[in-house]
Amino acid sequence: MTTRGRFITLEGVDGAGKSTHTVWIADFLRAQGLDVVSTREPGGTPLGEKLRALLLTDAMGLDTETLLMFAARCEHLHQVIEPALARGAWVVCDRYTDATYAYQGGGRGLGAARVATLESWMQAGQPDRTWLFDVPLEVARARLADAREPDRFEREGAAFFERTREAYHARAAADPSRIRIVDSTQSIAQVRAGLEAGLRELLGQSA
Numbered sequence: 371m372t373t374r375g376r377f378i379t380l381e382g383v384d385g386a387g388k389s390t391h392t393v394w395i396a397d398f399l400r401a402q403g404l405d406v407v408s409t410r411e412p413g414g415t416p417l418g419e420k421l422r423a424l425l426l427t428d429a430m431g432l433d434t435e436t437l438l439m440f441a442a443r444c445e446h447l448h449q450v451i452e453p454a455l456a457r458g459a460w461v462v463c464d465r466y467t468d469a470t471y472a473y474q475g476g477g478r479g480l481g482a483a484r485v486a487t488l489e490s491w492m493q494a495g496q497p498d499r500t501w502l503f504d505v506p507l508e509v510a511r512a513r514l515a516d517a518r519e520p521d522r523f524e525r526e527g528a529a530f531f532e533r534t535r536e537a538y539h540a541r542a543a544a545d546p547s548r549i550r551i552v553d554s555t556q557s558i559a560q561v562r563a564g565l566e567a568g569l570r571e572l573l574g575q576s577a
């Protein structure tokens with residue numbers, strides 16, 4: 371029987387530097403000879419990418435925003451994530467349900483209970499490992515300043531950022547064995563060293 375693959379997610383506030391590390395993690399796992407699917411949310415399917423474009427640009431109510439996040443996720447889970455894990459591939463996903471708890475639940479103030487309702491409706495399991503890239507506001511702002519035109523979430527103010535970061539921390543505190551906080555103010559090399567140790571642990575290669 372095929373061994374089920376592992377599901378890894380990367381999280382963090384905008385500007386935490388998670389996208390750089392997502393690419394590195396996928397490359398590292400491929401170099402171990404694994405079948406790796408690198409994907410992202412919202413998005414990851416043709417329909418999901420259309421929803422992403424709407425979510426990042428169009429004004430909408432909070433319930434609509436949350437439901438669309440889950441609509442994209444549902445499609446992604448059934449079309450991409452589940453089939454990949456079932457065939458033994460490792461899935462590396464840039465953001466997943468923790469982002470909805472953080473951004474919609476915390477940042478926008480929807481609260482965790484509403485997000486939990488939708489999560490239970492979707493009946494998905496938790497990722498095997500989540501790395502939460504954490505940086506204070508000033509660092510995130512400095513990194514975003516060099517990036518392209520900010521999207522609808524990146525344009526939010528300091529209070530939104532702090533609520534989102536706090537909600538991420540609450541998620542990590544509630545599930546410390548799954549969610550590992552990475553101090554993303556460190557150099558890329560330092561972050562990678564920590565990630566490599568964590569990946570080797572998942573691969574069963576730790577000493």
Ligand code: TYD
Binds near residue numbers: 412469
């Ligand atoms: P992001 O992953 O940061 O991509 P990029 O690196 O291209 O900016 O952008 C996705 C945005 O979507 C990000 O601001 C967070 C937001 N988001 C939510 O608000 N809720 C969610 O459930 C997800 C998956 C993302």
